[in-house]
Amino acid sequence: MALEDTRTLRFFNRGPSAVARLVFFSVLSLLLLFVDARYRYLESTRQVISIIIYPFQRLTALPGEMWDGANAFLSLQSHLVAENEQLRLRHDADSAQLKQMETVLNENAQLRTLLEIKQRAEYSVQAAQIVYLERDIFKRKLFVDAGEQNGVQAGRAVVDNSGVVGQVTRTYPWLSEVTLVTDKDNVVPVQVVRSGLRAAVFGSGNINELELRYQPVDVDIQIGDELVTSGMDGTYPPALPVARVVRVERDPAYPFARITCVPLAGVDRHRTLLIVSGVPALPPRPVAEAVQDNAERRKNPLRRGKP
Amino acid sequence: MRDQMTMDREFLLPASRRFIMASFVVAVLLEWLPWHGMALVLRPDFVGLLLLYWCTHKPHRVGIGIGWLLGIFVDVADASLFGQHALAYTVLAFGGLSLNRRVQMFSLKEQSAHVFVLLLASYGVYALVHWQVRGYVEWSYFLGSLTSALLWAPLTLLIQTLRRPRRNPNEL
Numbered sequence: 001m002a003l004e005d006t007r008t009l010r011f012f013n014r015g016p017s018a019v020a021r022l023v024f025f026s027v028l029s030l031l032l033l034f035v036d037a038r039y040r041y042l043e044s045t046r047q048v049i050s051i052i053i054y055p056f057q058r059l060t061a062l063p064g065e066m067w068d069g070a071n072a073f074l075s076l077q078s079h080l081v082a083e084n085e086q087l088r089l090r091h092d093a094d095s096a097q098l099k100q101m102e103t104v105l106n107e108n109a110q111l112r113t114l115l116e117i118k119q120r121a122e123y124s125v126q127a128a129q130i131v132y133l134e135r136d137i138f139k140r141k142l143f144v145d146a147g148e149q150n151g152v153q154a155g156r157a158v159v160d161n162s163g164v165v166g167q168v169t170r171t172y173p174w175l176s177e178v179t180l181v182t183d184k185d186n187v188v189p190v191q192v193v194r195s196g197l198r199a200a201v202f203g204s205g206n207i208n209e210l211e212l213r214y215q216p217v218d219v220d221i222q223i224g225d226e227l228v229t230s231g232m233d234g235t236y237p238p239a240l241p242v243a244r245v246v247r248v249e250r251d252p253a254y255p256f257a258r259i260t261c262v263p264l265a266g267v268d269r270h271r272t273l274l275i276v277s278g279v280p281a282l283p284p285r286p287v288a289e290a291v292q293d294n295a296e297r298r299k300n301p302l303r304r305g306k307p
Numbered sequence: 308m309r310d311q312m313t314m315d316r317e318f319l320l321p322a323s324r325r326f327i328m329a330s331f332v333v334a335v336l337l338e339w340l341p342w343h344g345m346a347l348v349l350r351p352d353f354v355g356l357l358l359l360y361w362c363t364h365k366p367h368r369v370g371i372g373i374g375w376l377l378g379i380f381v382d383v384a385d386a387s388l389f390g391q392h393a394l395a396y397t398v399l400a401f402g403g404l405s406l407n408r409r410v411q412m413f414s415l416k417e418q419s420a421h422v423f424v425l426l427l428a429s430y431g432v433y434a435l436v437h438w439q440v441r442g443y444v445e446w447s448y449f450l451g452s453l454t455s456a457l458l459w460a461p462l463t464l465l466i467q468t469l470r471r472p473r474r475n476p477n478e479l
Contacts, residue, residue: 021371022401029375029397032390037440042389049383056332057384060339132341141386170386177386184443205445 043170050172057143057175061131068271123237125159125274126150131175140166140183140207144273147174155235157276163241163264164188164229165273178273181242181263182207190242191230195220198230201243201261210243212259217250219257227261237276241265322365322470330357330466331377339384348447351455354381355399355429356462359422362403363410374400391436399429415460423456 016024036042128146146152148171156168158178166180181188184205190212191198197220202211215221225245231238243261250257334353342350354377361369378393385392402425403410410421430452438444 018371018401018404022397025371025375025397026394029378029390029394032393033388033436033440036389046383046389049380053380053384056336057339060336061341064341132339139386143386184441205443 046170047172050175054172054174057131064132123276125276126152128152128158128176128273128275130271130273140180140186140203140205141169142178142180143175144178144275145175146275147172147176149173151277152176152275153277157229157236157240159240159274159276160265160272161274162266163243164236165265167235168275176275180207181265182210188236188242189230189232190227192221193226193228194222195225197221198232199227201227208262210261210263212245212261213256215257215259217252217254217257219259221245221248221257221259223248226264322361322368324368326470327361327365327368330361335377335380335384338381348450349454350451351458352426352430352451353455355396355426356422356455356458358396358400359403359425359459360462360466362400363407366404366407369400370404371397371400388436388440391433394436395429395433398432399425402428415463418463419456419459422459423452426452426455 032042126146128144128150131143131145144158152168152171154168154171154176158165158168164181166178166183166186168176169179170177179186180203181201182203182205184203186203188201189198190201199212199215202213204211212221212227223245226241227243227245229236229238229240229242241264243263245259245261247260248257249259331354334357337353338350358369358374358377362374374396375393378391378396379389381387381392381396382389406421406425410418413421427449430449434444434448
């Protein structure tokens with residue numbers, strides 16, 4: 001303490017003043033922000049830093065994993081037997097349905113050949129464990145333990161056993177960042193199972209709520225309707241369950257109906273997710289349309305109010 | 308209380324570089340624990356709080372540059388935009404530096420009030436950047452600054468206990 005007090009008496013020994021440093025680092029941060037938000041040049045830097053901090057991140061996930069492990073180790077045998085029984089029943093029921101589905105698939109393939117429509121492509125899935133859930137209340141994101149080293153690419157769809165969870169938005173060597181369908185303004189192209197109506201479902205930023213926007217007031221949607229992916233964008237394979245409609249408000253004062261859905265996938269229920277790979281790439285979009293699309297996206301943040 | 312504190316400060320060990328670094332590592336690990344749901348909303352900003360502590364108590368050691376560097380690391384871990392936390396921590400470190408003489412004159416309770424305002428400013432910077440980029444603000448985010456400010460007194464006491472020399476080196 002005494003040593004430091006004498007140091008403060010010497011003039012000009014602390015380099016630039018605090019204000020100068022504040023200005024310097026603020027400008028540096030703003031520059032980085034601008035470059036990162038606009039151009040995404042800094043992905044390689046992010047990768048390098050992510051490798052440095054990876055061991056620490058795994059370390060913080062350890063208590064949760066140990067808790068799970070201890071739970072599994074200490075679970076009672078009677079409980080296991082009951083669970084086993086339940087799973088066996090479920091398996092029997094599922095395999096019966098699977099047989100049925102195989103028949104339907106064959107039939108469908110035949111009909112498609114007859115109608116000369118392109119065959120539905122099969123896709124493979126890859127299992128990944130959730131390392132941790134969202135870090136920031138602004139974002140609906142999570143990290144899974146499969147990364148570039150496991151062949152994961154950004155843009156892949158992520159599902160669990162009950163529905164679509166989200167999309168891989170960034171990959172690191174051993175981790176991938178998954179943006180959930182409930183992330184604010186995240187869009188998934190969907191189709192209503194009952195009526196075949198195509199629509200787009202938007203994330204609301206709330207973990208168990210999705211919005212079906214821009215549908216006219218008299219749209220044919222009922223409470224309980226199931227929404228599945230339409231496969232229109234080439235990101236999500238078709239016919240994966242996404243959400244169920246829970247509320248439809250038809251107020252003629254507004255141009256659009258307000259439709260609220262709940263996502264079907266339960267991120268908070270299990271640790272394992274599936275990353276879908278091998279969805280066939282669609283032919284590239286015509287250029288003129290793409291430009292218009294970009295312009296629209298840039299305009300959008302300015303008027304973001306609900307319809 | 309105040310007498311006790313000033314007396315303690317007289318006898319604090321000089322904080323070694325290693326101790327400061329270790330404290331930041333612990334803070335970062337705490338921040339990366341799998342918080343979610345309500346705990347995430349109320350999660351205190353451990354790194355910011357610790358940065359503020361060192362900026363007010365050891366302004367020659369920890370300053371704006373270290374705050375900025377920490378911000379970059381947190382940005383990568385949180386998958387936020389590069390510079391978002393860095394900017395917030397720069398502002399926070401500047402606040403800590405410019406208030407370092409004043410803050411130490413007050414009792415812990417009064418210090419917490421000062422710290423709350425500084426943290427609010429830093430949270431505000433973060434939210435402002437988010438609003439500029441994504442176009443909306445989640446107001447419950449600011450609750451974190453309140454829990455952080457409440458943690459100021461325990462944190463100060465903890466670190467001062469760790470920095471207090473043992474009276475008898477043979478004592479356990």
